[in-house]
Structures are given as C-alpha cells and as structure tokens.
Amino acid sequence: MTAPLLETRGVWQRFGGLIANSDVSISVGRGEIVGLIGPNGAGKSTLFNLIAGVLPPTQGSIIFDGEDVTRLPATARCARGIGRTFQVVKSFESMTVIDNVIVGALIRTTVMREARRKAHEVLQFCGLDARADVLASQLIPSEKRRLEVARALATEPKLLLLDEVLTGLTPTEAQTGVELVRRVRDTGVTVLMVEHVMEIVMPLVDRAIVLDLGKVLVEGKPADVVRDPKVITAYLGDRHAVGA
Numbered sequence: 001m002t003a004p005l006l007e008t009r010g011v012w013q014r015f016g017g018l019i020a021n022s023d024v025s026i027s028v029g030r031g032e033i034v035g036l037i038g039p040n041g042a043g044k045s046t047l048f049n050l051i052a053g054v055l056p057p058t059q060g061s062i063i064f065d066g067e068d069v070t071r072l073p074a075t076a077r078c079a080r081g082i083g084r085t086f087q088v089v090k091s092f093e094s095m096t097v098i099d100n101v102i103v104g105a106l107i108r109t110t111v112m113r114e115a116r117r118k119a120h121e122v123l124q125f126c127g128l129d130a131r132a133d134v135l136a137s138q139l140i141p142s143e144k145r146r147l148e149v150a151r152a153l154a155t156e157p158k159l160l161l162l163d164e165v166l167t168g169l170t171p172t173e174a175q176t177g178v179e180l181v182r183r184v185r186d187t188g189v190t191v192l193m194v195e196h197v198m199e200i201v202m203p204l205v206d207r208a209i210v211l212d213l214g215k216v217l218v219e220g221k222p223a224d225v226v227r228d229p230k231v232i233t234a235y236l237g238d239r240h241a242v243g244a
C-alpha cells in the first residue's frame, strides 16, 4: 500500500487552558480530495495552521511525503510542497493580481522572468488572466478566492490546503470553484479543504473528516458521513451548516 502524502499523528494544540486540537490523527492519500469539516470552533483552522507550519503543535507530529516536518517553519514546508490559501491578507490586496501570483512563484525560482511566466500560466488555469494587471482589492469576492488558489498553485504544491474557498459564493460561483478544484486534482495535486457548508463540499470530496470540539468525530465517504447521527448532532444549531 502506498504511504499517505500527509499524516498528523496524535496532534494536540493548546492555547492556555483551551484545547483546540485533541489527539488528532488524520491521513490524506496521494491524489485525494479530502474535506475537513465541522461546526464553528471545531479546530479546523488550527489544524490547517499546524499542517502549514504557522504554529508548532503542543504535542504530536506532522509527516509529509515521508518526512517528519513538525519542526519545520512554513516557508520550508511550502518549499517541500505544502501550498495553502489565506482568508484575508491586507498586504496582498494592495498588489496587482499578477504580483500576488509572482510572490508564490518565487518559492520555486529566483528568475523574475520565469516567475512571471509561471504566474501567467497559473492565472490562465484559474480563469483570471484578463485581470492580471488590476489591484487585488478590485476583484469581486469569487475572483479573490480564485486568486488565492492561483497564488498557492504557483508554489507548485503536492498538497494544496484550501481554506473556505467556496464559502459565501453564489451557487454559480461555487460551481466554478468546484470545477477548479477538480481540475487542480486532475493535474496530480492532492487537496485538503476546510469548508463549512456541507452541501457544497460533500459532492466534491472523496472523503470527509469531521472535527468537533477539537477531536476527529467521524471520517469516511461523504454519503455515510452526512447521515451519521453524531455529525447531525454536532452541526445542530450551527448557522453555517445550512448554507448561510
């Protein structure tokens, strides 16, 4: 059996007395699209930050592509092939679309012409080439999400971490986003995505992992996960679950 691309082994994250992740062990196989879902405060973003290297875990380890990367900083993990989107970064908003993507491409090359060529290629892939020279702040929300994906793709990731890139979009925009994620996977990139709205993410993912109160509650095929009474109970009362 092929080893997974990513594993978290017994990961804990404490913020003072608060436990955001509690003994979380998950794996993501090569070529999968995996959804990381769960109600507000479940610990999804914290786990993303631990995988991307923004935070070191209080306890446990992160194995990526056969290497223990637990103590590596975010830039070193990006160089090894962990790409991620960000939710809102003000400094990126004041740069042009193409410069945003060049920032990502410069992880792989120090030659500006090569970085620019790569950025154009990725913008075309994401359907944003016509917007290359406008300021990122001038993009509509759905374009900003695609720009986030483009910047991450320019780093040439093996694993792409998508942080709510489909949340808050119109149904048509969400469908365009879903198709983009499928095309990304078709290029051989593995995807781990955090989303709130189950009805959008479940038809897309091969497997879903549900976090609740910092722990893995359930994992499995989307059709089984959505019917699991533990998942339904965890989501009751969470306004995001109904697509708000």
Ligand SMILES: Nc1ncnc2c1ncn2[C@@H]1O[C@H](COP(=O)(O)OP(=O)(O)OP(=O)(O)O)[C@@H](O)[C@H]1O
Binding pocket: 015, 018, 019, 020, 038, 039, 040, 041, 042, 043, 044, 045, 046, 047
């Ligand atoms: N830097 C921090 N300092 C203190 N507490 C934090 C920090 N980051 C997250 N938390 C807390 O950890 C818990 C898990 O938060 P996290 O953001 O990981 O959840 P989430 O599942 O991503 O939630 P949401 O869907 O609302 O974004 C929450 O109680 C949150 O308040």
